[in-house]
Amino acid sequence: MSADINIVVVDREGQRHELVAPTDMNMNLMEVCKSYELPVKGTCGGMAMCASCHCYVESDHQLKEPSDDEEDMLDQAFFVEDNSRLGCQIFMHPDLEGLAVTLAPESE
Amino acid sequence: MIQTDLLIIGAGPTGLFTVFEAGLLKMKCHLIDSLPQPGGQLAEIYPKKPIYDIPGFPTIDAGELVDNLMEQIKPFNAGFTLGESAVTIDKDDEGQFIVTTDKGTKHRAPSVAIAGGLGVFTPRKPPIANITDFEDRGIKYIIKDPEVYRGKKVVISGGGDSALDWTIFLAEIAEEVSLVHRRTSFRGHLDSVDKVMALAEAGKVNLITNAEVKEVAGGDKLESVTIHAKDGSKTVVECTDWLPLFGLTPTLGPIGDWGLEIEKNSIVVDNATDYSTNIEGIYAIGDVNTYPGKLKLILCGFHEGTIMVQSAFKRAYPDKKLSFKYTTVMGGVGSLE
Numbered sequence: 487m488s489a490d491i492n493i494v495v496v497d498r499e500g501q502r503h504e505l506v507a508p509t510d511m512n513m514n515l516m517e518v519c520k521s522y523e524l525p526v527k528g529t530c531g532g533m534a535m536c537a538s539c540h541c542y543v544e545s546d547h548q549l550k551e552p553s554d555d556e557e558d559m560l561d562q563a564f565f566v567e568d569n570s571r572l573g574c575q576i577f578m579h580p581d582l583e584g585l586a587v588t589l590a591p592e593s594e
Numbered sequence: 595m596i597q598t599d600l601l602i603i604g605a606g607p608t609g610l611f612t613v614f615e616a617g618l619l620k621m622k623c624h625l626i627d628s629l630p631q632p633g634g635q636l637a638e639i640y641p642k643k644p645i646y647d648i649p650g651f652p653t654i655d656a657g658e659l660v661d662n663l664m665e666q667i668k669p670f671n672a673g674f675t676l677g678e679s680a681v682t683i684d685k686d687d688e689g690q691f692i693v694t695t696d697k698g699t700k701h702r703a704p705s706v707a708i709a710g711g712l713g714v715f716t717p718r719k720p721p722i723a724n725i726t727d728f729e730d731r732g733i734k735y736i737i738k739d740p741e742v743y744r745g746k747k748v749v750i751s752g753g754g755d756s757a758l759d760w761t762i763f764l765a766e767i768a769e770e771v772s773l774v775h776r777r778t779s780f781r782g783h784l785d786s787v788d789k790v791m792a793l794a795e796a797g798k799v800n801l802i803t804n805a806e807v808k809e810v811a812g813g814d815k816l817e818s819v820t821i822h823a824k825d826g827s828k829t830v831v832e833c834t835d836w837l838p839l840f841g842l843t844p845t846l847g848p849i850g851d852w853g854l855e856i857e858k859n860s861i862v863v864d865n866a867t868d869y870s871t872n873i874e875g876i877y878a879i880g881d882v883n884t885y886p887g888k889l890k891l892i893l894c895g896f897h898e899g900t901i902m903v904q905s906a907f908k909r910a911y912p913d914k915k916l917s918f919k920y921t922t923v924m925g926g927v928g929s930l931e
Contacts, residue, residue: 535640536843558781560776561752561775561777562752562754
């Protein structure tokens with residue numbers, strides 16, 4: 487069994503949340519946020535088709551490049567910055583220990 | 595006025611299968627959906643994506659599941675009001691519900707099942723404070739009559755097929771077309787991307803990439819937009835029209851104002867009995883409802899619809915006896931047609 491990792495999520499009110507995420511459950515960041523009842527809708531269920539889990543990666547972790555699907559969805563989102571990602575496309579992995587993200591503003 | 599035994603709001607998988615279960619009880623159904631085709635999210639968002647958790651199907655594409663459901667409910671001749679969204683609900687003197695759509699179509703039924711899924715698909719609006727001041731005064735999210743842009747100065751935003759297609763089309767008839775996109779590459783058909791690039795090179799389209807429209811200004815009508823580039827520079831572009839084309843997103847919509855108990859954008863139902871809401875005669879099934887332990891799965895929607903129609907039958911035919919039969923015992927649904 488792989489270890490849990492510690493991640494930090496800053497919500498839209500600026501509140502900091504320290505979360506513990508399992509790395510052996512195939513969970514993504516959107517799902518981890520939802521399991522802690524943070525205000526992430528995850529409308530499409532994690533198919534990179536709604537952008538309700540749009541967030542900014544604040545730590546300098548080397549994440550996998552976004553897929554075309556993710557870039558395409560970010561094209562339809564607002565408040566997009568260079569460090570924008572969809573939480574549902576960031577899968578929990580031991581390398582992501584200390585990951586820090588901020589939830590992007592809701593636009594709908 | 596369309597009269598039916600069970601009015602179903604939402605023609606996604608849950609609404610469609612409910613027609614089958616109601617049909618077994620000889621109840622007639624009518625469905626309303628804001629989208630122009632049945633299938634809900636499956637048809638609109640992910641028709642080509644495989645689904646792996648439909649019992650009996652190791653894998654099935656979402657679009658194929660919709661086709662199969664349509665085939666399965668064919669014998670029951672359900673009615674459809676497509677491309678219209680349910681806006682108001684009233685009760686008449688006989689205790690029947692009257693549901694009216696945004697286009698004024700009226701439906702009457704003793705029971706209403708809300709199978710609205712994620713809600714009504716509406717255009718994504720850019721977060722600009724005064725954007726609503728210019729809606730239909732230069733700003734439109736959906737293009738219905740392109741002729742109105744003849745000879746106009748049009749700015750289009752977006753990176754998908756609809757932004758590309760309208761850029762190509764309007765380049766011919768508008769006086770000036772600018773396409774604004776947040777990055778340099780476009781999604782959408784390669785063919786369309788190539789065409790837009792060629793139009794830009796020929797000077798027929800003003801292509802502005804790595805940029806976003808962040809401000810709008812004007813008097814009675816839209817007069818200009820301000821484009822913020824990634825490098826921090828700002829450009830004011832004079833225009834008569836701005837078309838922000840950022841796709842559709844679902845919202846609960848007018849159903850949220852029907853007096854139903856809502857929790858986190860979902861309708862609270864009694865899952866111990868018949869998925870009834872706080873208003874007698876209105877049920878909520880599928881992704882739109884919530885109860886302790888709720889899972890938003892197609893198969894759960896199928897189950898909820900099946901249980902719900904038994905209760906709706908008693909409302910439609912209070913004097914009739916209801917007996918549950920297996921379809922295998924019945925030898926198919928042919929005898930019910």
